[in-house]
Amino acid sequence: MKRVEDWVQRLEQVLKETRDKPFNWGTFNCCIFTANCVEAQTGVDFMKDIRTQIKDKKTVTTYLKKHAGGSLIRFVEHIITTLDLKEINSAYVQRGDVVITKNISGCRAMAVVDLSGRSIVLIHPGMGCFNAPLDRIERAWRIS
Numbered sequence: 001m002k003r004v005e006d007w008v009q010r011l012e013q014v015l016k017e018t019r020d021k022p023f024n025w026g027t028f029n030c031c032i033f034t035a036n037c038v039e040a041q042t043g044v045d046f047m048k049d050i051r052t053q054i055k056d057k058k059t060v061t062t063y064l065k066k067h068a069g070g071s072l073i074r075f076v077e078h079i080i081t082t083l084d085l086k087e088i089n090s091a092y093v094q095r096g097d098v099v100i101t102k103n104i105s106g107c108r109a110m111a112v113v114d115l116s117g118r119s120i121v122l123i124h125p126g127m128g129c130f131n132a133p134l135d136r137i138e139r140a141w142r143i144s
Contacts, residue, residue: 001083001143003041003096010040011096012115015129023125026055031075033123034098034110038083041096041143046079072108076100085141093117093140100139101132108138 004010014036021028035047054060061070068075080087085098093099095117103109103124111122111132119131 001038001042001044001085003143004043007041007096008115011037011112014040015115015121018123019129022128023123025057025060025125028123029054029060030103030109030111030123031072033121033129034112037096037112037121038098038143042083044083046083072110073100076110080141085143088140088142090134090137090140093134093137094142096143098141098143099137101136102138113140 018028018033018036023029032047032051035045039045050063054063064070064072064075068078080098088097090099093113095113095115097113099111099113099120100108101111101120101122103122104127105124109122109124111120113134114121114131119133120137121129121131123129
């Protein structure tokens with residue numbers, strides 16, 4: 001998956017617009033946030049067909065059970081395969097890369113490496129977007 005020419009400015013705009021946006025299971029969860037960041041970098045929205053199918057925690061859970069055996073990891077692996085992203089060692093992440101991490105509740109979440117390349121940006125219920133250290137990354141994929 002190739003980045004568009006002005007991906008830095010586009011990702012910066014998405015991060016700025018979502019910094020204070022509250023978490024919402026149907027409209028702004030970790031997958032939607034990450035999809036917005038990936039779309040800013042590549043022009044491809046991997047959640048395009050899914051956004052209309054989820055409205056709340058129950059529909060997100062139902063969708064994951066139906067399409068990924070209830071596993072966020074399986075869902076992400078399917079998306080990553082579709083996008084043809086290369087899995088990388090988390091020690092080599094760069095700004096904009098897609099990652100799986102654990103949020104403050106200990107649940108797995110999709111996130112992205114911020115534009116400094118020194119932390120990840122993730123979203124959590126009750127907190128919205130926040131930065132966390134790179135050492136919380138469990139898996140990572142490169143957007144080239």
